[in-house]
Amino acid sequence: MRRLARTPVVLLLLALLLVASALLSTGFGAEQLPPSVVLEVLQAKLTGAAGSTLGSADAAYETIVWDLRVPRTLLAMVVGAGLALAGAGIQTLVRNPLADPYLLGVSSGASVGAVAVITTGVLGGVWALSVGALLGALVSAVLVFAVALGQGGLTPLRLVLTGTVLGSAFSAVASYLVFRSADPRAAESVLFWLLGSLGGAAWDRLPLPAVTVLPLGALLFVMSGWLDALAAGPETAAALGIPVRGLRRVLFAVFAVLVGVLVAVAGSIGFVGLILPHVARLLVGARHRRVLPVAAVAGAVFLVWVDVAARIAVRPVEIPLSVVTGIIGAPVFLLLMGRRRYRYGGAP
């Protein structure tokens, strides 16, 4: 019998990998920078001696590294971690290994919101699109919640069906808005929200996802024992004294906010929330107090490199993140699911 790796060891290795990835990935892009330049800029910025040690030629590097690449890497880490956490949690909520963070219809809701902002011109300013997307995501989540609840409760099957069906309806609405609109940005925008990108990363875009992912991730971790019980089944959870109905509602709200914010800043990025929880379970077993932190850090590392691939694959054009995650993710997922002893979905 294969023994599980020790969680602290796995976490330490992943954390080291994350730091290394953050430093290395910052050098990649349309302009290739050696790690020494990256370190130099970071050192200058972090020690407060801004620009003083850098020559005029390096000022451009400074802008690239500090204003573009570093916030982008940090955003990739936050979004990757958030998606992995949401994926792990939603797979438990609906007791389905094929569930991903967008199951609740949030991503198509976000694209409706964003397209509505573009085509109607309501809301102004640089944040208009993100706000529209966030509103669309939250409205769709509330609708899914209300319909599922009205039809008998947030049971796994009902959530999956309601989310899928309403998600398709929102997609249709978004397509209709694009079709009606003469604005080419509408189509572009839908593409962004359906395929994901970190191209809009900037320092002022970081706080919102950061203050969403960190506390909600911590909340999920705090509830990990209850999540374990819920994963074993609602009857078992009830017998163990878990308030199943209340827990499901809290989880739904957590995922709606978490995924809504992530979609608003980065669009929907496929496969991250689907695969990383499985990878974490393979490494450290099924208990949430181990799975959640491992999935989060692994998700951060994964998305950092996915974004690097998106930046350099077809230089100088950037490709959408879901294109990269799909190409990497599909075979990895099939490989994982094909392993004989890995059968999250139950008996063959």
Next chain:
Amino acid sequence: MTKHLRADGVTCALGRRTVLRGVNLTVGHGETVGVVGPNGSGKSTLLRVLAGVLAPAAGRVLLDGEPLDQLPARRRAQLIALVGQEEELPGDLRVGELVALGRVPHQPPWSGGDAGERAAVLEALASVDLADAVDRPVDQLSGGERRRVLLARGLAQQAPLLILDEPTNHLDVRHQLALLELIRRLGRTVLLAMHDLNLAAGACDRVVLLHDGIARPAGRPGDVLSPDAVEEVFGVEAVPVTHPLTGETHLLFTPRRTARPTNRRTPRPATRQEPR
């Protein structure tokens, strides 16, 4: 002396179907009580109501004299361990992880995995003869092994009252007897639903016979499981014989002969499915 568990006029409906009709039952401290009855007679529902996970439509359940529905769920789970019929489990869950769920009511949800938990898990697994399976994935277990692991989860809960829904299902003869012997050894109060009337008679201090949601008065197995009662409830003919070695009374079953003169009334055949 207050009884450990007491049900007063418990009535329960699932959807539109009334499953339990005014069930009365008392269980004393340290007693082993069996619930028997045909498929669909309401055994599982009764156990779930008595465990506090399903609210009765009418009537009340008292645990140590206190109304069960006023206990916080977590406290209730510390006092009552319910091992229900099987649910589909995530396949990557390991045996040790499943049994450790029994510790959930005893610790804050963010903790777990410490030495005390490990010890409780191993002790519970050892008592069902599966100590070496702790790292195996649950989907590699046989049906009987799964039942025993689920029982170990209930044992790890270390509650004074153990409620087991058909714990001997899927078990081979040796493990059936071992399980009943284990229940005896525990010294806890045990309430269990069973299909095998002879096993129930051998293992329980008292049994209660459920028929269409109505409980007959509980009593000693020999009194409750009389051939007449068995014929009336199960629609089979039961012949008591004495075991030549142990001297215990066992029932032999044969299909009921058609026109039987002593047949006072014709019970409805129990063909409905067990509620899930």
